[in-house]
Amino acid sequence: MPNYRLTVDTGGTFSDFVLLNEETGEHRVLKVPSTPDDPGRAILDGLDVLAKDGVKASDIVFFCHGTTVATNALLEEKGATVGLVVTKGFRGIYETQEQSRPYGPAVFDLKYSRPPLLAPGRRTAEVTERIGAEYEGMLSMEINEVDWFMALYEHYLEQGMSEDEVMEIFKGIAANSVMVDGHATQMDQLAAGQYAVAMSTYDYQTAGIAATGAPLDYEPLVEPVVQRPNGVALLNSAPHPAAAYLFYMWILTDGQEVLREAGLRSSLEAEADDGLQGVETLFVDPSELVEQYDHYEQLYAEVTGR
Structure with a gap:
């Protein structure tokens, strides 16, 4: 059985194949x-x-692929339109590069002209970064976000991080954050400019306040997005238990459509991905949250310092 080595170079016009028989050369x-x-x-x-011609795929023991497609796109300037986002204060660093001098023999070429920028200045934007101690107080965390914390904690563990590494991330965020009790309070203070970023919030709350003219937005979404179920319960002291039960059943069935029409997403897991196609999501498992709540509440308290 022959053993073949195959290399392929994908070009703009032709794709070239070179096949080598290891036994015969x-x-x-x-x-x-x-x-x-x-x-x-x-x-x-x-x-x-x-x-x-008799070359079976199973006989190919080595395959290597290269392409000039990307190079051609750069040389011919036929690639996608791109922009550049840089740290505030460094808008001109890409255009400046190393002044105007090239490398190699061209450094002595008095007529040298640099190629055009992939992202010109008109498509360059600056952002104020939110990391480091100098941004203390510009972030906010809600002190009761146990379910959000649990979902991300387990996600990062699944990604291969250790428990200590995960805790270090959250403690680093908390060190530069204002602790707030309640999402409604957090949104009001965010809209008032008391801080710049809320680490977690409900999308409908943000959209509602933004509709009043506040400069808030939750899009583009920061992935992974944590989807948390909202609960509904009956009071033991309900004045009209039967009516309360009917409302309870309605809110879990036909009421879900009413909530969607109001701009909310269904809390039923089977429907929760509606409108989030292509977005990495983490769904909070209610049964796991109940079973593990004390454990994660203690960890989150360690993070927030409460």
Whole structure:
């Protein structure tokens, strides 16, 4: 059974294949037309040609792929329109680069002209960063966010971080944050400019205050987005228990559509992803939250210092 090594170079016009038989040293060169709309299709076309000549995919023990497509896009300036976001105060650093001098022999070329910027100044924006001790007090955290904390804590553990590393992240945020009791209070203070960022909030609260003219927004969403279920319960002392029970059943069924029409998202897990397609989400498991609440409440209290 022969062993083959195959390399492919995907170009703008042709895709070149070089096939080497490791046992005999013989090699073969093949060209197939490139398929710019889907470069991978040209590779499959070339493999089909080789297969018809008796080269089985199982006989290829090494495969290497390179492409000049990206290089061509840069040289021909046919790539996507891009912008640049930089730290406030560094707007001109990309354009300045190392003054105006190139590398190599061109450094002595008096007529040298730099290539155009991928992101010109008109598409460059500055942002004020929210990290470091100098931003103390510009962030806010809600002190009862146990479910939000639990979802992210477990997410970061699944990503391979240690418990100490996760706690260090949250403690670092808390060190530069104002602690607030209640989301409504947090949103009011955020709208008033008492701080710049709320680490967690309900999207409908933000949208509601923004509708009044406050300069607030929760989009673009910061992923992963934590989806938390909202509870509904009956009071033992309800004056009209039957009516309360009917309302309870309605809010969990037909009432969900009314909530959606009001701009809220369903709290039912089966419907909670509506409107969040393509967004990484973490859904808070109510049963796990009940079972683990004391544990995560203690950890979050350690984070917030309360």
